[in-house]
Amino acid sequence: MKPAVILYKSLPDDLRAKLDAHFTVTEVHDVSPETVQQHAAQFAQAEGLLGSGGKVNGDLLAKMPALRACSTVSVGYDNFDVEALNQRNVLLMHTPTVLTETVADTMMALVLSTARRVTELDQWVKGGEWKKSIGPEHFGIDVHHKTLGILGMGRIGLALAQRAHFGFGMNILYNARRQHEEAETRFGARACDLETLLKESDFVCISLPLTEQTHHMIGAAQLKMMKPSAILINAGRGPVVDEQALTAALKDGTIHAAGLDVFEVEPVPADAEILKLPNVVALPHIGSATHETRYGMARDAVDNLIAALSGKVEKNCVNPQIQA
Numbered sequence: 001m002k003p004a005v006i007l008y009k010s011l012p013d014d015l016r017a018k019l020d021a022h023f024t025v026t027e028v029h030d031v032s033p034e035t036v037q038q039h040a041a042q043f044a045q046a047e048g049l050l051g052s053g054g055k056v057n058g059d060l061l062a063k064m065p066a067l068r069a070c071s072t073v074s075v076g077y078d079n080f081d082v083e084a085l086n087q088r089n090v091l092l093m094h095t096p097t098v099l100t101e102t103v104a105d106t107m108m109a110l111v112l113s114t115a116r117r118v119t120e121l122d123q124w125v126k127g128g129e130w131k132k133s134i135g136p137e138h139f140g141i142d143v144h145h146k147t148l149g150i151l152g153m154g155r156i157g158l159a160l161a162q163r164a165h166f167g168f169g170m171n172i173l174y175n176a177r178r179q180h181e182e183a184e185t186r187f188g189a190r191a192c193d194l195e196t197l198l199k200e201s202d203f204v205c206i207s208l209p210l211t212e213q214t215h216h217m218i219g220a221a222q223l224k225m226m227k228p229s230a231i232l233i234n235a236g237r238g239p240v241v242d243e244q245a246l247t248a249a250l251k252d253g254t255i256h257a258a259g260l261d262v263f264e265v266e267p268v269p270a271d272a273e274i275l276k277l278p279n280v281v282a283l284p285h286i287g288s289a290t291h292e293t294r295y296g297m298a299r300d301a302v303d304n305l306i307a308a309l310s311g312k313v314e315k316n317c318v319n320p321q322i323q324a
């Protein structure tokens with residue numbers, strides 16, 4: 001008999017067919033308590049879980065006694081209680097690598113659009129405001145040859161450094177827990193402590209995961225360390241930045257602008273103060289959202305679940321130690 005699986009994200013037809021060939025699939029909308037209650041029998045029997053978003057914690061695991069593997073269509077896994085999964089010997093699979101270059105492109109787009117005021121001026125032109133040559137009140141700031149500081153020199157940080165160094169001749173600073181030789185030798189990146197990075201960077205770019213250590217790593221005190229001309233880019237996770245402190249810093253000129261793909265609450269409420277600021281470029285968490293990359297992530301997530309439930313895990317596993 002095929003193992004039972006809960007799917008909580010729709011898949012392209014060919015990938016859904018592949019999943020159906022290996023498993024008995026129940027597709028649901030999400031993994032909220034209401035959905036679990038509605039499909040209690042299927043959740044109780046499921047050996048696999050595939051999707052993205054939603055909290056996978058002890059409460060959900062208690063309703064899924066047969067669960068052996070989770071496969072998230074994302075690289076970030078802050079919505080999973082990994083400790084609880086480990087205690088239950090449930091494998092957690094994710095999709096690193098396939099999305100790295102696309103997310104770095106998104107970050108570079110935020111760097112350029114904030115510095116050159118692309119979205120603000122787009123609205124200005126479309127609003128019929130362009131009646132004569134523009135003056136200094138509409139000028140932006142240069143990106144090329146400036147200093148770009150990267151918080152989190154992992155896969156995405158490295159791909160961003162590559163773009164900034166080769167494409168824009170930028171100086172690269174970084175802060176991570178360990179030294180990254182590849183970034184230093186290939187892109188001339190310099191490791192530094194957080195304070196130095198904040199003080200010296202023209203662009204502070206966050207590609208950190210959300211953990212207990214990174215939660216509100218950037219608050220009022222850190223924003224004050226930045227140059228008044230500096231721009232903050234966050235494509236890691238919203239809660240890495242204290243959004244209330246950021247809103248205040250953008251309003252009072254502590255920093256110049258921000259480019260945000262992620263927010264403390266998502267979707268960000270339409271009436272959030274930060275969305276009213278002209279010096280903010282806001283995106284709806286689209287770091288990896290291209291047709292090619294989202295397909296690749298879904299494909300990898302399906303393959304990851306097949307590997308995990310057949311005992312053939314070779315890569316993309318967050319907690320491989322539990323196989324031993």
Ligand SMILES: NC(=O)C1=CN([C@@H]2O[C@H](COP(=O)(O)OP(=O)(O)OC[C@H]3O[C@@H](n4cnc5c(N)ncnc54)[C@H](OP(=O)(O)O)[C@@H]3O)[C@@H](O)[C@H]2O)C=CC1
Nearest residue numbers: 076152153154155156176177178208209213235236287288
């Ligand atoms: N906006 C979007 O759509 C997307 C957002 N993301 C986010 O980007 C994150 C990073 O992805 P990826 O680059 O693949 O992950 P990696 O694991 O490759 O990189 C994470 C980096 O963060 C660093 N780091 C972790 N904790 C700390 C800390 N406490 N202090 C300093 N540095 C720290 C790591 O340091 P070290 O190298 O020393 O271990 C590493 O360099 C994801 O976890 C996700 O949250 C990812 C994809 C899309």
Ligand SMILES: O=CC(=O)O
Nearest residue numbers: 073074075076288
């Ligand atoms: O935010 C997206 C991810 O893949 O993580």
